Amino acid sequence: MNPMTQLPDPAATPLEEIDFSDPRMFLEDSWYPYFARLRDEAPVHYQAESPFGPFWSVTRFDDIVAVDTNHQDFSSEPAIVIGDPEEDMPLDMFIAMDPPKHDLQRKAVQSVVAPRNLAEMESLIRSRVAAILDNLPVGDTFNWVDEVSINLTTQMLATLFDFPFEQRSKLTYWSDMATAAPQISGGDADPRERETALLDCLATFTGIWHEREASDSAGFDLITLLQRDPNTSEMADNPVEFLGNLLLLIVGGNDTTRNSATGGVLALNQNPGEYDKLRADPGLIPSMVSEIIRWQTPLAHMRRRATRDLEFRGQKIREGDKVVMWYMSGNRDERSIDNPNAFIIDRKNPRHHISFGFGVHRCMGNRLAEMQLRILWEEIMRRFSLVEVMAEPKRVQSNFVRGYETLPVRVHPL
């Protein structure tokens, strides 16, 4: 991760000399040839040294599914990102728990994102999307990330938590702070700023929790649901677990959807023929949404730890070893996906992607994410003949969150 050195030549460098966790590969979007080589030459690959310690890379679609569905041998504890959790700021989330504890906590919150509840939220979401799009500065070049993607997902989160609407930008800030620690994902947050932010998040939600408890809320927001379920009704008494689960829901529903909302605009601009298809048939939106989520792969990886010595695809993995499933590589695996580098909005089997993971930890918010993106594109197509990308995006420096800081665009009304 020495900023002074160049990334190595992807074709000529021996695999042992490549750091597959280097966040600059993602900042520069130059990771493709490195991971193509792993898929071909060493699909289960051991890297002895990295800023995050030694780790295995699993890069083929089917191998990722095999690891992801084998939670006995590949544990999600204590953390699901390549780096290790901070000693002084531990977080306890069910994404980083194994069954049976995982199942209990997940069940408690899962129904909030069940499609039945989502259907009730649809018109509220649609009106918020419409308001955002109607207020865009037609004729100006502006940052799609701020004006649309962040704005939209932040409003969604505020709705899910019934969070004070005027303070909603805090949610985004906390989410960014939670994922941006250098030792966790190669990001660049200052550790002290991060700690202050997360403590503020905890204090704010503890306040909301007690208020809502006192008011006997009959609402359907996440906090009320947690209070109503006997498995989680005492959660606020355990700050580590409470903060962890809050951040899980905030982070889960934030960067991922945000970066898909940006990635879709970029993908359509890079593939004008697909944009034409969309204009000719907006009925393709649901399948396009899945394709955007595949193409973007908003979370680059999930990490596991081997619970015993075992052999996997001919490699000897030892108990305790870190095993990183590189989702963005699985989504580009030609063994499982036809023409995987192409963005094709009417793909035959668009839901067959790995961006939501598989197995017991499979993304809980997948239908919510798809719904938000579907509504976004339905409303965009009602208003604009083109959302035109005006300059290259600036990407996020992280080997975990695959996203954008800026995407300058102009909108062209119908």
Next chain:
Amino acid sequence: MPRITLVEFNGTGHTIDAESGKTLMLNAIENGIPGIDADCGGACACGTCHVFLDPQWLAAAGESNPLEDAMLAMRPDREGRSRLSCQIEVTDAMEGMVVRMPEYQM
């Protein structure tokens, strides 16, 4: 070719001539029956091929494996007769079987 009826949540029934030896999920998908998503393509890894069997057919469908149970455990709408249709192999003994689909897959 046992005839199997798949019933959507809204009550609409679809009777198909199913192919023995193939999974129930594939039979449903190949016949274009709505209500089963099968995101993972049958790897028992996504839970979006959830169905309810009428009780008298549970035995014919065979045992579920631990991974299937783990996936089903997380479904808010799980019932005792819940199964993942990608884990059920259709046999000739399923002539007349009725399978109900949940309100949603997630």
